[in-house]
Amino acid sequence: MNYNWECQACENTVAAGNESCTTCGCPASCSGREIDSYKEKYMNSDAVRNKSKFRCSKCDYHLSNTGAFRAAGGSLSAAFDLATESFNYVSCNKCGYTEFYKSRVSGAAFVADVLLGS
Numbered sequence: 001m002n003y004n005w006e007c008q009a010c011e012n013t014v015a016a017g018n019e020s021c022t023t024c025g026c027p028a029s030c031s032g033r034e035i036d037s038y039k040e041k042y043m044n045s046d047a048v049r050n051k052s053k054f055r056c057s058k059c060d061y062h063l064s065n066t067g068a069f070r071a072a073g074g075s076l077s078a079a080f081d082l083a084t085e086s087f088n089y090v091s092c093n094k095c096g097y098t099e100f101y102k103s104r105v106s107g108a109a110f111v112a113d114v115l116l117g118s
Helices: 033-044 046-051 073-078 107-116
Strands: 062-073 085-092 099-101
Touching: none
Parallel strands: none
Antiparallel strands: 062 085, 085 099
């Protein structure tokens, strides 16, 4: 290649003159399945595993999804459709094991829930 290009497997910039990625080894002219194969190998490499802050307690995988949700805290709040409890979660991308962490519902969020009826 006569120009810098971005590897489709690891998303690193590869310098001009290289026909394959210097980080993950993916050739510049890979097909979709080959890219997926190189991406899987790269994401499971020691370099990526060592950078990850997450480790699944069930399968020791290192990639995760995170998010948050709100829920009714009891029968009264459920009857009035008020989300009085808030949780953050971390979910393993490999086995799906999910951990939930309770968080606080801000006063503004609670008022908005009452007024808007989310």
